[in-house]
Amino acid sequence: MPAARPLFDYPKYWAECFGPAPFLPMSRAEMDQLGWDSCDIIIVTGDAYVDHPSFGMAVIGRLLEAQGFRVGIISQPDWQSKDAFMQLGKPNLFFGIAAGNMDSMINRYTADRKVRSDDAYTPGGKGGSRPDRASLVYSQRCREAFKDVPIILGGIEASLRRIAHYDYWQDKVRRSILLDARADLLLFGNAERAIVEVAQRISRGDSVADMTDIRGTAFIRKDSPQGWFELDSSRIDRPGKVDKIINPYVNTQDTSACAVEQAKGDSQATESDVQVLELLPHPRLERDRTVIRLPAYEKVKGDPVLYAHANRVLHLETNPGNARALVQRHGDQEVWFNPPPIPLSTEEMDYVFDLPYARVPHPVYGDAKIPAYDMIRFSVNIMRGCFGGCTFCSITEHEGRIIQNRSHDSIIREIEAIRDTVPGFTGVISDLGGPTANMYRVACKSREIEASCRKPSCVYPGICENLDTDHSSLIGLYRKARELPGVKKILIASGLRYDLAVESPEYVRELVTHHVGGYLKIAPEHTENGPLDKMMKPGIGSYDRFKQMFEKYSKEAGKEQYLIPYFIAAHPGTTDEDMMNLALWLKRNGFRADQVQAFYPSPMASATAMYHSGKNPLRKVSYKSESVGTVKGERQRRLHKAFLRYHDPNNWPLLRETLKAMGRSDLIGNSKQHLIPTFQPAVDSYQSARRKNSTPAGSPKAGRLLTQHTGLPPRETGKRKSAKGKPRPGAR
Ligand code: SF4
Known part of the structure; x- marks a missing residue:
């Protein structure tokens, strides 16, 4: 670097x-x-x-x-x-x-x-x-x-x-x-x-x-x-024969086309097979x-x-x-x-975070609430960057995929500052996180390899063998934070990369035992491999593995707590059948989506390029390269969202019509194994979560599912209070 x-x-x-x-x-x-x-x-x-x-x-x-x-x-x-x-x-x-x-x-x-x-x-x-x-x-x-x-x-x-x-x-x-x-x-x-x-x-x-x-x-x-x-971009990414690429400089999704990668499974090279490659600088290619x-x-x-x-x-x-x-x-x-900025060192991150912030809105706003501030005023950002590379997300594009970490001391100082200076602090830190909850101090094993790597993700299609998944520094940080006088609870509210977390059972135990406030957000985003591949997300098997660990450690800790999975409707690469299968999975697992997140094509994201072009930019792109199905029409987008909220009677007419057209009338009926019933309630008694602006209230409930992905607090309508007249958790 x-x-x-x-x-x-x-x-x-x-x-x-x-x-x-x-x-x-x-x-x-x-x-x-x-x-x-x-x-x-x-x-x-x-x-x-x-x-x-x-x-x-x-x-x-x-x-x-x-x-x-x-x-x-x-x-x-x-x-x-x-x-x-x-x-x-x-x-x-x-x-x-x-x-x-x-x-x-x-x-x-x-x-x-x-x-x-x-x-x-x-x-x-x-x-x-x-x-x-x-x-x-x-x-x-x-x-x-x-x-x-x-x-x-x-x-x-x-x-x-x-x-x-x-x-x-x-x-x-x-x-x-x-x-x-x-x-x-x-x-x-x-x-x-x-x-x-x-x-x-x-x-x-x-x-x-x-x-x-x-x-x-x-x-x-x-x-x-x-x-x-000057190098024309088509010269470095020309369709056709793929040059031999040696790990780890291979692109994640190009391995099937890479002769070196394919050959690896068949035989191990003997010493005499080994060729030493000497890379000489090209005078014109500095x-x-x-x-x-x-x-x-x-x-x-x-x-x-x-x-x-x-x-x-x-x-x-x-x-x-x-x-x-x-x-x-x-x-x-x-x-x-110009090339992107060099990531900040830990000393520099501390320098930036230790500046003399007042930690409150400017007094000109008086008592007016600023929802984004209310959301984060008791939370601490411990790192920047994300090496997940999810194609619909802009964090990697903006903050980079090399994690920039603060030191324990700087983070602890910030918690103390919140405790001592922020009005309304009740002893609960609402988050110790960042773009992802558990990438703190997780990095490539070698700085040299990291500096040469062009893979868009360190965790897709599986955890890279060069990734050091040690969570011990994060565990140590949680422990130090818990010990601070005046701090009753440290919650982790940032999204967890659960396929990474299962690499460290000790971390999962620590998290589940001490830092989950009834619910833990995680984002499988889908259950089907078609859309998951286009998102660069792990298969649903990783979710199942994490769920087992989560339940085991929750039980050991004597806690009733639940996972809140997030899903996206209408992502490029998602078929109607994929959404139907997701709906069946939701029903089988007893989940009812409270709100629906539909794919939002943000500028520059790879998934947006898929949406616009119908091509997959995760692989070499040509006029003949893989096409990606996209969900564009108003009806199909509505349908994909309807599958996510299969339990909403307002969606049943559309779902019935679609299931019949798909030849899946067998899913329409009035018993447990059916997705939707044959009858339609006379009165629309269902009030959508978006209209109600609802969030989980009171103690945790199994099967509650949120799919809003903004990280922001739910909107206040002022209509609903909990039984005791107190504001609902999360609706500050
Ligand atoms: S850990 Fe990440 S940076 Fe290192 S080789 Fe693997 S993908 Fe590249």
Whole structure:
């Protein structure tokens, strides 16, 4: 892995003398109180400003403040004119713009493209406080406000839209957001390294136009620079004969086409068979001077197969240890993408998480509830990144698949800070986790192998033999946290990678005995191999193995507790029959889905490329390569969701009609083995969970199943209280 300059190793900007602000200012009055005549950097964000390390504007703002800069925040501005973007005056260095913690379109619209009425990142939970494609609109307004101030775009929306991307809401391929936003620079992935480097250089008087060498950045250039070797993407991923690949550099789903992998099962090589390969550097192929040319926007826009190919190549070039620069032409402009950022070290993660966050929303919001804050205010993020590689998820694309861990000491300090300073703390830490609950300190056995690997997942199709699955550091952390005075309970609410957990029975025992609050969320996502393969998720057998362990240790601990499995309807690669089989499995196992999660094609995800192109980008893509069935029409999407909620009488007419057409009338009847009954209730007495906004109440119940996957708290309707009139758990 290339070395990177530590975040804490930069000289401080002169304004360091002002010291840290209690909150980053949101008004001129606050700036006056701090004695500031101006801000050096202004962050514009689509979320309410919560000064907490789970919120992007706080992390970046506090980090820049620690570098000595004066940072102001413009949160959820009125985007109809430039006025709100001028409220803090002109920044001395630049505007940093982000849509917020979510893509603004996903925040605003449901998977069925309906407008949401709520927004978890807004005071009062009300929708409508940010524009569609917020980072683009904000950039344009900032440009109108102060024409000569550089605009640096960041956050997940910009990150996932940096390349020509399929946009589900417009059902077309859009060009890189960099061009539409007319920003000077786009930072993708976790942006700490890049933003510090950019801020330092601008403060020294460097022009943003000259900053072409910073990892994790994308920018526009007119021509290819001198001294670079350009490689056409079709040359590195051309359909046809597959070159011999030697483990572990093989791609997960290409093993069936790999002669080396196939030969492994038949015979073990004798010593005399062994050939020593000497890899000589190609003078023209130095990695750090090679750029891969992706098909142009104009080509991928009209050709879904080329789009899938470009998506595949992008995903192959995401390991910071071996990724090369990419370039994609848009008209007469080149959009250039430097390799992704180098992951933060533990010392750097601690540095970022130990910054002086107030840990509460800015006082300007008064008593208004911000649902996303309520969800995380007693939880602690212990790591970043995910090596699962689930194709429908953007975490690996954004945070990378190399886990970045905090130290035990830093995490314990944060728990103590919550205990001592956060209003309303009752002794329960609601989560010690991250993108996945149990990847903390789990990593490839060899740094060299890790730096060379191009597999998109370390756990699919099985746990990689090079993965060190030792959970002992995580177990040690749980134990230390439990011992803290004033902490009554530590819950684990992040999704568990159960196929990884079963590798460490001691971990499962620890988790089940001490850290499950009645329910444990896990995400098999499906029961059938067709869709599971396209998701890069393990088979349902892994779920069964984990369930056995979970029940055994729950029993030993004398606890009544249940698994909450999550499933996705309408994922690419899912047939009607797959959904029927899932419904039968649910019925057999006594599960009733409370809410339904339908596949949501987010920008840049591999599953989205499948959805758009009907091709599988997990394998080499060509016009003749494997086709993937997609669920697009309104009726079929409704049907797949209906199978997940086979118990809802509203769905029975559609399911009856479909089962008959599938030749499965045998599943319609009034006894236990049937999926749905023959009769239809006269009155629709069933109230859907979504309408009720229900969540499990009181003590755990077997068979309760949630399929909402946002990680956010359920919406409040104010209608329902538990028997004793107390708010329901999870409905804070
Ligand atoms: S553990 Fe992960 S990084 Fe290491 S070789 Fe396996 S897939 Fe690659």
